[in-house]
Every structure is written in structure tokens, then in C-alpha cells.
Amino acid sequence: MTVAQPAAIRRRVEAWLADKDDPAPAIALRAQPEWPDAPVLSINGTTVRIVPCPTPLAARAALHERAGGERLVLLTELSNDDLGEGLLAHISEQHVRTVDIWDVAMQMFEAKTVDPNLVKRSRWAAEALITYAPAGKWPVVQGSVLTRDHALRSLTAELLGLDRDEIDGAGLIQWSTDAARVLRLSKLPDTLITGLTSYLVEVAGDVAVPVVAAARAGNGADAVPLGLLVGVLWPAPAGKRMPTGKRATDTAAARARLESWFGGHRLTDAEARTFSAAAETWVDRAIGVEGGSAEANRMLARAEHIAREVDATSLLDGSNLLPAGFAQRIRDVAAAVRLAVPAAGAADESRIAAAQVALVRLGEHRGGDPSRLETMRMAVRLLRWLAAPDHPQPANLYEALQRQVHEDGWVDRARLDIFAGDTDPQVAEALHLLHRAVDARRARHDHQFAELLAAATQAEQDPDKLIRVEDVLDQVIQPILATGRRALLLVMDGMSVAAATELAESLTRVGTWMELTPGGGPRAGVLAALPTITDVSRCSLISGRIAVGQQDAELKAFKQRFPQGVLLHKSKLRGQAGTAIARDVADALADPGVPLVAAVVNTIDDALDRSDPGTTVWGSETIPSIRDLLMLADGRVVVIVSDHGHVVDRGPEAVHRPSPSSENRWRPADPPAGEGEVLVRGSRVAKGGGAVVLPWREELRYGPRKAGYHGGASAAEAVIPLLVLTDGDESAVPGWSPAPVASPPWWRESLSVEPSAVPAAVPARRPAQRKPQAQSESLFDLAPDATAEPETPPAPAGPDLVAELLASDVYRQRRDPRAPLPDERVGALLRALIAGGNRATMDTLAARAGIPAGRIVGTVTALRKLLQVEGYPVLSVDPDNVTVKLDRDLLVEQFHLGGR
Structure with a gap:
């Protein structure tokens, strides 16, 4: 028999004293007659003496010596017979009680029985339940059984x-x-x-x-x-x-x-x-x-x-959360970029693939700086651009302008990110090396553009397909008004093609606005007036002819052209405190009698003087006046254009060249044009008596240092972006249709290189699809679009799973006869997914399947519904609404393909 546990004895005595119908002066408990603690206890105001009783005589003596009001606890190994009836008459219930620790536990939980599983598997808990009982009491059991989970959960909660x-x-x-x-x-x-x-x-x-x-x-x-x-x-x-x-x-x-x-x-x-x-x-x-x-x-x-x-x-590069892991991974990307930058000749695609793999791993880190990750994304995009063959020199100015809109404007956007750089010296070194390689190709393009610009301007060439800034009102705005529709013209002073790519994504991402382009083809660009400064190019835009002037001249010319229209400059847009847009501006936008509202927004141009245009992401959040104006557009067709673009200050790489004038990016024709400059003369040159020298090298300037400049002949300054948006009316502009994906393939898609060709220094994993900005969401057109040119995806290896699907009975039964997705479109989408490792971005799917960018979300939604047999997600879209995933095994199973 073991020595009595004090906690168990105390709990047993507490239960005895709580029974008001038991006035016995003593209780006998079966235990070794030993007591290691203090002999006298106070329990709920009652004095209790613990007395070890090895013999009946000891028990009798204890009862005899009991003080008045004192209660006794007799610890004894004696039986009822040993004690005899005389002693038992003074003892509670007239017998010796056992001290079963589980009985005590049941009492504390107010249970009638104990789970045998608790007794068998958790003997360690019995004493703890008594020793560590809370000051109040244990949670009462529901029912009558003290279950194992109830007891141990209660004990664990108390102890922890x-x-x-x-x-x-x-x-x-x-x-x-x-x-x-x-x-x-x-x-x-x-x-x-x-x-x-x-x-x-x-x-x-x-x-x-x-x-x-x-x-x-x-x-x-x-x-x-x-x-x-x-x-x-x-x-x-x-x-x-x-x-x-x-x-x-x-x-x-x-x-x-x-x-x-x-x-x-x-x-x-x-x-x-x-x-x-x-x-x-x-x-x-x-x-x-x-x-x-x-x-x-x-x-x-x-x-x-x-x-x-x-x-x-x-080893911390293995962590997806620790800052050191991000730091090591970004250095891994930088090292891969440094190796992949082509020193001479063609780029090594396997090294670019290695950089893509390192970028994927960097993107898996959940605790890094998003802006630094975005910079490395831009770096890898530029590597892919460098890997693409440099096309022959444009044959004319129109081709050079289109190259800026469709390719080099995106390069400029990425180039600004890597130019801003990184604080880590290893990363900075790689970005600097890459920037030099990109600059070399871009400088060649700018030189070609400037020479074509000078030749076309001097020859007074017919513009043909080229839209000039003075022609925007006639060729874009007037056709909209001629159909009886109203328009909102937003003149984004200083917005470059690069900035426009960001703005377009921001405005079309939510699905309210759809972009239109000529014939549903690539975006159009506009040629600025020369030199590319506000007084010339913006005044020419609003006047509809080459002109020079400031706000007064613009207002006068606008009123002559559009007597019922409203032209607003920066100071007129802001309302009183609490009002985002002035009340008269809101009234004009809502007035059906005002066919054209034009607003000049100076946010970007102002940044060239006082901010950092190179690191700003231009969108509805950084240009809030655009967001507010579009909210009030009230069914108007929105035309967004600028008067000129800009270049950013090149810091220590900048070259300041003396000039007879104080202008930053243009000067008089005397002295003659030197290295990095071009002489431009003709009727579209509104300064210098029709002849000026313009720099085409971005690092050149003549005036005081600023954050950015404009006026020169680089494509970034002279090519004006043109965006046309509608809130659903696809026929709003005659001859214009929903736009295709604007980004070039190298921007949105990784190079496909066999894993065995990836250098061993980087893990040979398939490059994951990039995540570009989400495209606009809109209703989709179920009929094939004849104007969108689909890109050709890589041919999938193995049996033609898509053809088998299209021929399957289950697929035929699931096609919606009221608005079926054409089989060729379903096939194009699925083949693009399979070619991308069963995943692709929305942009990639739209480009590969020849679907306008504004319809791809609706088309994917319809495809998901078509393939979702019995609710199983054969096709899913990431929460960011960018990446689409195909569960190929589930597709095979649900449509009984491959002999299933």
C-alpha cells in the first residue's frame, strides 16, 4: 500500500465535509499510516487533523484527544473488523473508506463513472488532476462519464x-x-x-x-x-x-x-x-x-x-519567409542575370532560362520587398528581349513609331526599374551590366528613329497611316462625335509610352473599361510636334494644327473648334474641400449637351520637375484625378493621349552640353548637330525658325538638372501613346474594335528551354509562368474574332489530347447550344495551357487564342463552366485573376479520355 497523496486526501476530505448530513467527527481512509505534511489543515473554515493510525489504540487515542469542533482523518491499514464496532460508531459511514484517486477525480468533475480508457492509458493524469485542480473547480462533465478527452483537455488547458x-x-x-x-x-x-x-x-x-x-x-x-x-x-x-x-x-x-x-x-x-x-x-x-x-x-x-x-x-536561402532568404535569393537572380547578359553576339538562352528559374524561386519568398522582386522581374524580361533578334532598321518613320509603341515602350518601362537599381552591391552590379546592354540596343533604335524623324520632317512626307498630334482631333475625336456619342479627352502632359502601358493596365484591370484599337489590331501611336515641349505639342494637339502657345491659346483654339465643348486645365479640376472634382466639371461631364470634355492632367509632367518619374508606377492611384474623372464619365468614350513623352535624368551618366539657349532638350540649329544630336527642319518644327537641333541620346541635356526632361528626338519623347476606352460600347469609334493583348511575348512569357540545357548552377526546374498585371474583365464574344491575330503556341508532344476531348461524347453533351464556345477557340486555349505546363497567364491565353484582351476573363469563365463536370475544377484561376491552371489528370478522368 502506497503513502497517501496529500492532494487526494484533501479532495476526499473536502467531499466529506461538504456533506452536511454526515456529522461524524472522523473519517477513516485506507492508506499507509504515514503523513509527510503538516498534521493540521484548515478546509473551508474547518480544522482538520490528519492522524496516522497503525493500531486500533492509536485511533481510539485520536478520538479521545479530539478538540471541540475539530474533525479527524484517520489513515490506517486496519480493516473494519480490526477497528471494531465501538470505534466505527464514531467514524463516517461506520467503515474504512478507500482513497481511489479516480473516485476523487470523478467527484471534482461531478461525474458518476470514469472512462476506462482514461484509467488504462493515462494513469499519469490521475494525481495531476487533483494536484493542479483550479481554484474554482474542473469543468463539469456533460452527462455522467468523465471521458478521457474531457479530463485531459481540462488538465492541459489548466497547466498551459x-x-x-x-x-x-x-x-x-x-x-x-x-x-x-x-x-x-x-x-x-x-x-x-x-x-x-x-x-x-x-x-x-x-x-x-x-x-x-x-x-x-x-x-x-x-x-x-x-x-x-x-x-x-x-x-x-x-x-x-x-x-x-x-x-x-x-x-x-x-x-x-x-x-x-x-x-x-x-x-x-x-x-x-x-x-x-x-x-x-x-x-x-x-x-x-x-x-x-x-x-x-x-x-x-x-x-x-x-x-x-x-x-x-x-542555408537560409531555403526559407520562404526569413529576410536573409530573400537577400540570398535575390543575389542568386542577380548572379544568373550577370551571366546571362550577352557580352557580344547572341544571348545564351540556357543562361536566361537559369535566370528565370532563379526568379521563380525568388517569387516564392513571401516576406521580401515587392518592389525589389518587381525589379528583378523587369531584369529577366529585358534578358528575354535581348535574346530576341533585333529586327532590321525600320523602313520609314511609321514603322519606327510602331516599334516604340509595341516593343521599345515596354523596354523603357522595364529599363526604368533596373535604372532605379538596388541597395545590394551584388544586385546593383548585375543591374548596371544589364542596363548597359539594353541601353546599347535602345540607343541604336533611338538613332534610327531620329534620322527617320529628321528625314520625314524635312521632306514634308505625307503621314499616310501615321497619326500626328495635330491630327488627333480630326482622326480620333471627330469620328466619335459624328456618331452622336460624347467623349472625354484626357491630355496627360508628359506621359510616355512606358507610362501609358502602366496606366492602361490600371484602368482596364477592374473590368469597367475596355480598350479599343484600330481594327482590333495593335495599339496606335501618335507623333509629337517638334520640339517635343508642352508649348508646341500640346497647343498643336488642341489647335488641330502646328501651333505655339499656352493655356489662353489652347482655350481660344478649342472654343473655335468645339463651341459647346469644355476644356479644363489643372487648376479647374479640383473642387472645394471634400469634393474630389469641381462641381462645374462634374456637371459638364453629365450634361448631354456637352459633346466633348477635355481635361489637361499635369501629374506626370510635374513629376519631371519635382519628383522621380522613373520610380513611379503610373496608374489610377498615383493619378487620382483620372480615377475621379472616369467615375464621372457617364457613358462617354474616353480618349487618353499625351502631348509628348519624357526621359529621366541619368544621374552621373548624364552629359551636360553648353547651348545658346536654356532649354533642356533642344537648342538652336547653330552650332551644327554633333554626336548624339540631329538637325530637324520643316513645317512641323515650331521653334528656331523651323530648324532646331534635338538630342536623341537620352543622357544629353542643355539646361539645369531636373528629374526628367522632354523636347528631344528620342522615341520616348517624340512618340505619344493613344488609348481609347469604352465602358462596353464596342462600336463607339468607327473602325475600332476590342484590343488584343498589348504586351509583347517576351514581356509575359518565359523562354521554353529544355531542363537539361539549364546550367547546373541553378536547379533544373521548369520555369513557371510569370504573373503580369491582370487584364480587364468584360463580357465575352462567343464568336471567333477575325481581327485578332493568334500567336502560334509550341506544338505539344504526344497524342492530341485536345482533339480527343473535342470529339468525346461528354464534351458534346456539355456544350451550351444557346451560346457555345467555338471548338477551335476551346482547342486553342487548351493547347496554350498544355504547352505552358498546364498553366498560363490570361494575357498568354488571349494572345495565343486570338481573343481580345477585354474578353479573355469572360471566355475563361465560360471554358471553366464547360469543363467543370459534376463540379470538379478541371480549370481554375488563381485569386489574383492572372494565372489559369489546367488539371490535366482530372480532364482525362472527367471526359473519359485516353481509353478511360
């Missing part, structure tokens, strides 16, 4: 300071962030901690083992940082790279050094994966909670500190 409903993996990780609660666990007996761990594994999973092990070792408050580090050091899920060579050796050594943080416990792979996933989930959740970012950052910093202590810093 958790709510009963928080006892799971997430709750345990959250608990570990409270050092005071973790300390409570570390002070518990080892036997009890072992039992608790066993139960926690049942309810919280394998994550309980490392968390409790760290707590026992005094490192429980570091559970989240340890979990983040474990995610780096333990094998990744199937399908990911496994460490080899020196990395494998370093990983094994770091894991061994980390064992001491878990008290010598060696984590299993399952424990490590569950632990790391729980830690990463905690960080993700903390970052999403207001005020949680600081705590999350503290955990990340602590994880990196522990990594230094176990000499694992070089």
Missing part, C-alpha cells in the same frame, strides 16, 4: 494556461510566444510533461513534440523561430530540391547542432515538416493582424540569430 478550444497545433504555437506560460510548463515534473506531450500529439499533431521539447530545454519561447529554421534544415516536401554535396553536409551538421535546442531530441522528418509549417502559418497570420508585424519581424530576426549560432546562415 490555454482555453480548451485552443488546444491544437495553432494554439500550441501561439502559446509558445508567451514566455510566462512556457515557464510554467518547464517547471512541471518530467513524468507529467511526458504524459502531456503524448496527449498533445494526439490532439495537436506532431508539432507538439518539438514545441514541448524546446520548452523542456528552456527554449520554448523560441518555438516559432526554431520552427522557421527547421523548415530550412529538414527535407522539403516531395517534388522540391533535396540538398546534395556540400549543402547536404552543411545541413546535416547544422541539424546536429540544433538538437541541443530541443534538449537532445532528434526531430523526425514528419515532426520537422509539421513544426515548420505551423511556424510559417503563425508568421503569416501575425502579419495579417493589425499590430502583428512587429512581433512577426522579431521572430524572423530571432530565427536568423539562432541560425548564426548553429552556423546555418549560408
